Amino acid sequence: MTSAEHTDDAGLLSPGRAGSAAEAATGDAAFLRAMLDAEAALVQAQAAVGLAPEAAADAVTAAATAERFDVRDVALRARADGDPVAPLVADLTAAVADEDTARYVHRGATGQDIVDTAMMLVAARTLPLILADLDRTADALAALAQAHRMTPTAGRTLTQQAAPTTFGLKAAGWLSSVRDARTRLAAVRLPAQLGGETGTLAAFSAADDTVEGTPDRTSTAASCEPVYDLTGALDTTLDTPPEPLPDYPPATGPTTGADPEPDLGVGPAPDEPIYDLPGEAAQGTATDPAPESPAPTRTATDPAPESPAPTRTPTATTATATTHPDAETGVRLLAAYAARLRLAEPTLPWHTLRTPVADLGSALAFTAGALGKVAADVLVLSRTEIGEVAESRGGGSSALPHKRNPVRAALIAAAARQAPALASVLLGALVAEDERPAGPWHAEWQPLRELLRLTGGAARDAAELTHGLRVFPDRMRDNLALTHGLPTAERLATALSSAVGRSRARELLGAAAHLATSAGIPLAQALTETDPAVAELIGEERLRALTDPTQYTGSAPAFVDRALAEHGDTSSGPPD
Numbered sequence: 001m002t003s004a005e006h007t008d009d010a011g012l013l014s015p016g017r018a019g020s021a022a023e024a025a026t027g028d029a030a031f032l033r034a035m036l037d038a039e040a041a042l043v044q045a046q047a048a049v050g051l052a053p054e055a056a057a058d059a060v061t062a063a064a065t066a067e068r069f070d071v072r073d074v075a076l077r078a079r080a081d082g083d084p085v086a087p088l089v090a091d092l093t094a095a096v097a098d099e100d101t102a103r104y105v106h107r108g109a110t111g112q113d114i115v116d117t118a119m120m121l122v123a124a125r126t127l128p129l130i131l132a133d134l135d136r137t138a139d140a141l142a143a144l145a146q147a148h149r150m151t152p153t154a155g156r157t158l159t160q161q162a163a164p165t166t167f168g169l170k171a172a173g174w175l176s177s178v179r180d181a182r183t184r185l186a187a188v189r190l191p192a193q194l195g196g197e198t199g200t201l202a203a204f205s206a207a208d209d210t211v212e213g214t215p216d217r218t219s220t221a222a223s224c225e226p227v228y229d230l231t232g233a234l235d236t237t238l239d240t241p242p243e244p245l246p247d248y249p250p251a252t253g254p255t256t257g258a259d260p261e262p263d264l265g266v267g268p269a270p271d272e273p274i275y276d277l278p279g280e281a282a283q284g285t286a287t288d289p290a291p292e293s294p295a296p297t298r299t300a301t302d303p304a305p306e307s308p309a310p311t312r313t314p315t316a317t318t319a320t321a322t323t324h325p326d327a328e329t330g331v332r333l334l335a336a337y338a339a340r341l342r343l344a345e346p347t348l349p350w351h352t353l354r355t356p357v358a359d360l361g362s363a364l365a366f367t368a369g370a371l372g373k374v375a376a377d378v379l380v381l382s383r384t385e386i387g388e389v390a391e392s393r394g395g396g397s398s399a400l401p402h403k404r405n406p407v408r409a410a411l412i413a414a415a416a417r418q419a420p421a422l423a424s425v426l427l428g429a430l431v432a433e434d435e436r437p438a439g440p441w442h443a444e445w446q447p448l449r450e451l452l453r454l455t456g457g458a459a460r461d462a463a464e465l466t467h468g469l470r471v472f473p474d475r476m477r478d479n480l481a482l483t484h485g486l487p488t489a490e491r492l493a494t495a496l497s498s499a500v501g502r503s504r505a506r507e508l509l510g511a512a513a514h515l516a517t518s519a520g521i522p523l524a525q526a527l528t529e530t531d532p533a534v535a536e537l538i539g540e541e542r543l544r545a546l547t548d549p550t551q552y553t554g555s556a557p558a559f560v561d562r563a564l565a566e567h568g569d570t571s572s573g574p575p576d
Contacts (some may be wrong), residue, residue, distance in 0.1 A: 022455070030069045030125070042107075049329065081289050085115060100433075120343050123190055136467070141175040143562055144562060148167040148168040155487070161486075174377070360427075361448060378465065390470045411458070429444050
């Protein structure tokens with residue numbers, strides 16, 4: 001047996017995510033590729049702002065291909081430094097043949113910059129896959145809600161039958177939760193990470209090897225909006241993992257009829273200096289002396305001039321309005337770096353400001369929970385004793401060949417129960433000390449990946465479950481009949497109160513309900529036997545209608561219509 005066979009995680013104990021697109025997008029090879037993409041983008045960004053030659057960027061990018069590297073070897077060597085970046089950088093540096101070019105590999109960055117950025121890249125490549133399955137699930141639920149808008153079924157509270165509802169309303173509730181999950185997940189912001197050792201990028205501000213000449217690209221990446229559009233309708237091509245990032249060709253000018261490519265250099269906007277240079281400003285600066293005015297001629301009758309107010313000399317603690325030119329270098333580099341990776345540009349480095357990871361983890365856990373609600377209801381409704389729904393292809397049993405287990409629902413429910421604990425680890429990592437912490441960000445790696453995998457697998461299973469869900473309206477009516485009309489007692493109480501008063505109505509209903517339960521007869525018959533005069537007062541036909549649970553669904557159809565309208569399907573009415 002080979003070493004790989006001993007160590008590979010093939011998903012043997014994780015059938016919920018095994019074989020899913022999310023699993024492929026979050027494996028070790030995917031993280032390795034993301035780290036290499038981050039390293040290549042770092043040199044590309046330096047070239048864009050004039051801190052590295054284009055030839056160096058091209059060479060590092062060419063070397064940063066995942067096939068060159070042994071992910072298992074990198075993982076084993078990561079123990080020495082506590083993260084996989086150090087051994088990967090060593091291998092990438094060795095892969096760059098030219099020694100002068102190799103010095104630009106990982107220059108000015110820290111390992112956390114690369115790991116954090118890689119996590120955001122992996123998430124950005126995985127979320128569209130999850131969102132596509134959520135869209136498929138929502139469409140299937142909308143179809144169920146429409147088809148069963150008027151299908152009566154038992155409403156259950158605290159495990160017992162209560163007032164009736166419709167199966168369409170139940171499906172509309174599932175739809176609403178899944179849509180809420182999609183909205184939250186699509187709104188998550190995924191920023192690049194680049195701050196250097198303590199979040200100042202000082203190593204780049206102090207660079208003494210700025211490349212001569214004007215950078216050939218101008219940065220327009222000041223926007224903090226992510227390039228990944230996770231909020232709109234998704235293309236069907238997202239059912240497959242996205243293509244690798246391009247090999248970073250130089251940007252070209254805008255093409256007619258298409259959105260312009262972002263310029264990634266540092267040239268100032270027209271007529272707008274980045275900072276003032278002494279002697280070149282058109283107007284006097286705060287540090288220029290004011291021009292002397294000619295002394296006025298004083299006559300004998302003029303009053304003596306007042307002594308001028310003393311001039312205050314700034315002390316060492318007085319703040320100045322001037323920013324050192326080098327201070328802007330890191331900001332421009334961060335903008336170019338984020339644009340290269342097609343991630344959001346953060347306002348500042350977030351080494352110990354873990355909002356992006358906490359937000360992502362919370363949205364994933366919410367999504368798993370929303371899908372888990374669908375699964376929980378399916379598990380209850382598919383029980384032998386209830387039998388109101390069934391999966392299209394139930395799983396078999398190793399012991400009982402007749403069983404058809406609701407496997408998809410079981411796997412989704414399992415994921416939903418694991419997700420909150422994983423998200424809690426990410427929320428706990430918000431408490432991170434100093435400028436870069438020891439432990440909190442390391443603790444995020446596995447829980448975040450597992451959340452992406454579990455939620456991705458659950459979304460895939462939910463799409464399969466809802467598209468193939470079998471619904472049995474006749475069984476729903478049979479189950480409603482088990483309670484002999486008792487769930488309509490609330491409705492009947494209102495009618496009786498207007499005829500005999502509230503107190504007498506409660507007394508009659510209590511006695512009739514006891515008789516219906518003990519004798520196994522319909523509530524209408526039990527009321528007639530309890531007080532024939534009152535039953536006659538209401539009328540036999542009206543009494544049957546008042547105790548018919550299928551006619552007591554209230555505004556359920558209207559609520560279904562509202563949910564469908566929100567989803568974009570405004571059609572309504574009973575099924576064909």
